[in-house]
Amino acid sequence: MRLSRKSDYALRAVRHLSTLPKGKLGSINSVSEAEEIPREFLAKILKDLTRSGILVSFQGVTGGYRLAKLPKEVTFLNVIEAIDGPVHLNLCTETANCSCEKFDNCQMKGFWEIQEVSFKKSLQREHFGKYKKIKK
Amino acid sequence: MRLSRKSDYALRAVRHLSTLPKGKLGSINSVSEAEEIPREFLAKILKDLTRSGILVSFQGVTGGYRLAKLPKEVTFLNVIEAIDGPVHLNLCTETANCSCEKFDNCQMKGFWEIQEVSFKKSLQREHFGKYKKIKK
């Protein structure tokens, strides 16, 4: 029932990038040190975020990463689902052939569906526009 | 980010017991068959629920389990925390020494705390008084 460490790192990395001055890139090394995230693990995370279109990467000596959109256009849900896949609070909201389907009237599935929608809405409302930019 | 199967089984087992006629006990075998939960696994779950005071057990030939309280007094949160321990949506709401503490002003911790309180409230509101009793 807990967010993966990988997604938590991803959120922290994106927040970090969102506070950099416009146009400035963050490298794996700089983000890793600033946010205390294991370097190689972070490399994987940033690659995933790039593949899913949340970040843009630049190779070479002056390379690094920046957000692909405005900070306020990137949400927690975007980042979490890019890393861990679709958010589901229970197996029964995730698979067609769950135990709920076998019984005529599983009265618990509805509860989980409502919670899930509500939680995902909160994650979708939370974006990276609110973090203060680093000056210079 | 998903409820454990063990907790899901526990909720289903408690719901099953909550629908039995007053005074009637449910055995591991009967609940296991009715809810399609692996017998030995269920045995462990019902034992845990008994230890935490949600169920009452009776040994011997006519033994079995029943709720320790009225169905409406047992909540989803009670059952889930009895099985999986305290509900936390993120490591940083769970441990004192999380990454959030190291930085002056971790602006993400607050978000997770609010979500967690809200989710736990929903789990606490959901109880077993709403399921129809089996006649006879």
Added chain:
DNA sequence: TTTTTTATGGACTAACACAATCTTTTTTAG
């Protein structure tokens, strides 16, 4: 052109949690 600094890609692994299973013991009604 060579070196240096960066990302990319993929294989690999250690540890842990999850989902059971197996076996033995205890209880108690008939």
Added chain:
DNA sequence: CTAAAAAAGATTGTGTTAGTCCATAAAAAA
């Protein structure tokens, strides 16, 4: 005494998590 039930605990299989390692590619700088 026997049968049917719970209690208790050891063990196991499997998958996920949380990384690590290493080789390759790109691109700017020297």
